[in-house]
Amino acid sequence: MKQGFYTVLENEPLTEQVFRMRLGGDTSPITAPGQFVNIRLAGRFLRRPISVCEWTEGELTIIYKVVGAGTAQMAAMRGGELDLLCGLGNGYDTAPSGASPLLIGGGVGVPPLYGLAKALKREGKDVSVILGFRSAREVFYEKEFAALGARVTVTTEDGSAGVRGFVTDALRNAAPYTYTYSCGPEPMLRAVYGAAATDGQFSFEERMGCGFGACMGCSCRTVTGFKRICREGPVLRREEILWER
Amino acid sequence: MGEMNVRLCGIELKNPVIPASGTFGYGWEFAQWYDINILGTFSCKGTTREPRFGNPTPRIAECPSGMINAVGLQNPGVRAVIDEELPRLRRCYDGKIMANISGFSVEEYAEVAALMAAEEQVGWLEVNISCPNVHGGGMSFGTSPRAAAEVTRAVRAVTDKPVILKLSPNVTDVTEIARACEAEGADGVSLINTLLGMRIDVRRRRPVIANRMGGLSGPAVFPVALRMVYQTARAVKIPVVGMGGVRAAEDVIEMMLAGATAVGVGAANLVDPCACRDIIAALPEAMDRYGIRSLAECIGGCD
Structure with missing residues (x-):
């Protein structure tokens, strides 16, 4: 987990509502596929959590759907910089x-x-x-x-x-x-x-406050106790899932 | 460089900045973002007698300049806090913490207070009286001067450590509650807790938050918090910890001018994990800008 500024290298539509954004910056906090970044947007109080599609040294790609004013604002970006919390969540275990x-x-x-x-x-x-x-x-x-x-x-x-x-x-x-x-x-x-x-x-997906484990906004019950989707998740193993969530 | 130290209920703080309860966990998780020993102190997650999962999700809604949360006091229970959280914290934090406690009955408050106060790492107790009183028809303790006084008396009886009552802003006259706590021996009050609020998902025509309502925090509440701190500081002689929407060094100074001895930072920690570090770093320059040599001297400095 690390905070940093990332340059928007590319931001293009894949479908009517889905966009791909390539970002340049430090990708060393990303340790597994399935982790996410939390994006600060001008004029919005909470960050937007978006999963990482792929990454290389110095570059990461996210794919997001325009679902509200925040993601619409992202879709309108042409270049510039974004403040990201990078390398959040556990990701998949291969x-x-x-x-x-x-x-x-x-x-x-x-x-x-x-x-x-x-x-x-x-x-x-x-x-x-x-x-x-x-x-x-x-x-x-x-x-x-x-x-x-x-x-x-x-x-x-x-x-x-x-x-x-x-x-x-x-x-x-x-x-x-x-x-x-x-x-x-x-x-x-x-x-x-x-x-x-x-x-x-x-x-799993859940409405998050912080995205890094502080607010307890995205908690769920599992077989092994309470977990935070943003921290111990978003990936849960089959045997620990309780569907009463 | 100006002096940033203040005294809160007899304990020296190197600066007045205190991460607020519920936005900083039990501290140790923030040690991976920065050295938390730079803080004045911090208030830990609200702790109850039993472990609590809290409310169903969604628990969070965004608002203009803020957020609503209805976490519902999720915490591992006082036993696990003492056995697991505090030992973990000891490895990365040398100072005293403010132990935030909650209860659903006067007896529970007293029991949790006694257990937490016995811990050497605990400097102050911060008693959250915004929770519903299960024996009092579910009304929040913090909305009645009599109930607030009763909780204060019960906690006061089990410890000599400073007891700070955390007040709810969802009342007609917060000074009346503050005076009731002071009269029963409270060493300080902290305010404001969150303001009751709500959002509706227009498309689905239902509340965004599963609990329907929740507490509003963030920059949106700063002027309301400041006003209540100002009124309370003039109504009581005990120190006031001011909080609500603080996100910058200037806000800290403004709160202190309104009468706060120390200043809590809440929602800002959730958007920027290093918010408190950055506020503390920015304080000396902000003090210079306003000709402040000592922060302690500007407490209540507004006419």
């Missing part, structure tokens, strides 16, 4: 993945899985990915995952691209896999939890 992990992402839950897929490929794993969207207009990063050498299945709720239905429809027909990693809205995570045949890790 150790238990086995030989052929399956990654399942929904909407803006897809980006952190890209950095994860990259890390797993580097470890020589056979990576499959299910990417779920509402319609063809909202699909992004299908080609980027394929370019990593991952097997990609796209699902859309209206059938306008890929498999018609939800990610779980593709999950039920998936080739054998050794482990799952997922990120997306909570109803999707619950469905994946119910349909998955193996252990796995699930990345």
Whole structure:
């Protein structure tokens, strides 16, 4: 965890509402895929937590959806600097993945899985990915995952691209896999939890105050006690999840 | 360089800056951002007798120049604080802390106060009286002079360490509550706690926060806090710890001119983990700018 200023190198739309921003600056606080940054915006009191899509030395990429005034303000940025808290949260652990992990992402839950897929490929794993969207207009990063050498299945709720239905429809027909990693809205995570045949890790979203463990705004109950989504999360292991949250 | 030290209820602080309860955990987690020994002291997370999960989420809502929280006193319980949190803190903090305690009955306040006060690391007790009184129809202790006095008397009886009552701003006349606490032997008062507020998710037509309402804090409340500190400092003889929306060295000076002996910093810590370090670093220059040689001398310096 570190605070720093990052230069906006690129900020371009991937779909009507989803943008990709490349930021230049110190990426040494990032230690695992699935971690996030918390972004301060002029005139907004709270920071905006956004997951890291991928990073190299000196550069990181985030992909975000315009959902309110804060993210709209981000989308309008052309260059300039952003104050970030960088390297927040636990991120995914690649150790238990086995030989052929399956990654399942929904909407803006897809980006952190890209950095994860990259890390797993580097470890020589056979990576499959299910990417779920509402319609063809909202699909992004299908080609980027394929370019990593991952097997990609796209699902859309209206059938306008890929498999018609939800990610779980593709999950039920998936080739054998050794482990799952997922990120997306909570109803999707619950469905994946119910349909998955193996252990796995699930990345959760919650309204945050600080993003670094101070305010207790994003707490949840788990089998092993109270956890903060921003600090001990956002990634929880299957065996510790309590759905009463 | 000007003098920044002040005395709070007989204990010397190297400067008046105090991270406020609920924004600084039990301190040790902030030691990875900066050396927390530079602080005047800090007020720990509100501690109750039993461990508490607190309210359901969402617990946070953003506001213009501030935020609403309804965390609901999540804490590991007084036993775990003494056995786990304080020993962890000892490894990175040499000073005395302000132990913030809460209760849902007068007996609970007294019990938690006695346990915390017995700890050598505890310098002051800060008694949060904004919680509901389960034996008093759920009304907050802090909204009735009689209930506030009763809590003060109970805590006073179990310790000789300084007892500071943390007052709720959600009352008609805060000075009346402050005087009731003073009359029962409080060594100080701190204010303001958060202002009751609310946001509605317009699209879903329901409150943003699961608990429906919560406490507003941040720069938005600073003028209200300042006004209440000013009124209270004139109504009591005991020291006042001023807080509410403080985010800069100038705000610290303004609070002190209003009558605060020390100044709490709350929501600012959540947006910028190094907020207090930066405020302390900026104080000498701000003092020079306003011709202040000693911060202690400007307490209550506003006409």
